[in-house]
Amino acid sequence: MKVGVVTFPGSLDDRDAARAVRAVGGEPVSLWHGDADLRGVDAVILPGGFSYGDYLRCGAIARFAPVMDQLVPAAKGGLPVLGICNGFQVLTESHLLPGALIRNDHRKFNCVDTRLRVENAQTAWTSDFEQGQEITIVLKNGEGGFVADERTLDELEGEGRVVFRYVVPEGGRNPNGSYRHIAGITNERGNVVGLMPHPEHCVEEGYGPSLDGLPFFTSILKQVVNA
Amino acid sequence: MGNVVIDVMLKPEILDPQGQAVNGALPRLGFDQFTDVRQGKRFLLTVDGEVTDEVLEAARKAAETLLSNPVIEDVVSVRAEQDVDASRAEQDEKDPGR
Numbered sequence: 001m002k003v004g005v006v007t008f009p010g011s012l013d014d015r016d017a018a019r020a021v022r023a024v025g026g027e028p029v030s031l032w033h034g035d036a037d038l039r040g041v042d043a044v045i046l047p048g049g050f051s052y053g054d055y056l057r058c059g060a061i062a063r064f065a066p067v068m069d070q071l072v073p074a075a076k077g078g079l080p081v082l083g084i085c086n087g088f089q090v091l092t093e094s095h096l097l098p099g100a101l102i103r104n105d106h107r108k109f110n111c112v113d114t115r116l117r118v119e120n121a122q123t124a125w126t127s128d129f130e131q132g133q134e135i136t137i138v139l140k141n142g143e144g145g146f147v148a149d150e151r152t153l154d155e156l157e158g159e160g161r162v163v164f165r166y167v168v169p170e171g172g173r174n175p176n177g178s179y180r181h182i183a184g185i186t187n188e189r190g191n192v193v194g195l196m197p198h199p200e201h202c203v204e205e206g207y208g209p210s211l212d213g214l215p216f217f218t219s220i221l222k223q224v225v226n227a
Numbered sequence: 228m229g230n231v232v233i234d235v236m237l238k239p240e241i242l243d244p245q246g247q248a249v250n251g252a253l254p255r256l257g258f259d260q261f262t263d264v265r266q267g268k269r270f271l272l273t274v275d276g277e278v279t280d281e282v283l284e285a286a287r288k289a290a291e292t293l294l295s296n297p298v299i300e301d302v303v304s305v306r307a308e309q310d311v312d313a314s315r316a317e318q319d320e321k322d323p324g325r
Binding site: 056057060061064092093098099100102103104105106107145147148149177 | 237240247248293296299
């Protein structure tokens with residue numbers, strides 16, 4: 001089972017994403033932003049980092065990289081794609097997912113363990129979670145505030161396309177000002193998932209607050225094997 | 228040589244933390260009459276020759292596809308701007324004694 005991990009100039013977490021794929025028995029395949037070639041992979045991860053220096057807008061320039069010319073139609077055709085942090089920003093800029101990520105409302109870079117509730121355990125990347133399960137994984141971002149217009153937010157909620165929500169006390173604030181505490185979403189088909197927190201940093205003992213990142217990668221392994 | 232100037236602003240309903248940071252700093256310098264600050268982006272696109280209708284049309288397309296994200300931003304204006312140095316040189320030629 002081959003999972004491609006795209007490296008853009010400025011990607012940081014491509015190695016960790018590849019390592020997480022390997023940890024669950026998958027075969028990571030490096031994909032280069034400048035090559036219009038998906039190398040026959042069964043799924044793709046867009047990793048965290050600061051592609052193209054976050055110039056213009058986060059993910060805005062990465063969206064037009066040659067590899068994206070292949071990835072966008074493949075994702076629309078059902079190829080499983082996971083966008084983590086900067087990868088999520090690339091997915092929204094590519095219009096594979098709705099909404100946008102803007103600067104944190106408190107204007108500071110965040111590096112914290114976050115509690116998330118799994119709101120949709122039926123996507124290609126979350127089937128190994130229980131619906132409603134709470135997990136703790138790390139979050140590190142400066143521009144992670146998820147925004148969209150009211151109609152889009154209602155649609156996402158109505159169609160069960162909010163995949164993760166920050167767990168916050170009643171009336172409390174989430175780590176980045178995301179509307180309706182949304183941490184991750186999916187497309188209609190459930191093959192494309194984007195989230196700001198980093199599951200790939202939570203797959204090994206001794207690193208991060210938990211092993212709660214593992215089910216992302218075991219989910220996709222099963223999905224591809226069963227497909 | 229001609230220029231196209233493109234102005235992009237965050238949509239009014241989108242939170243602007245950078246503008247807020249600036250707004251917070253103004254009173255410290257004694258500017259206490261401003262109640263809000265919104266920060267935008269200006270792009271200056273340069274072409275060889277005149278800014279034709281085709282050039283403006285291409286600039287509009289670039290503004291909508293790459294330079295702005297329609298989910299959170301509005302393209303406020305796309306307009307041709309005479310190159311300042313070129314027009315000054317032109318003036319000097321016409322009127323060397325200026």
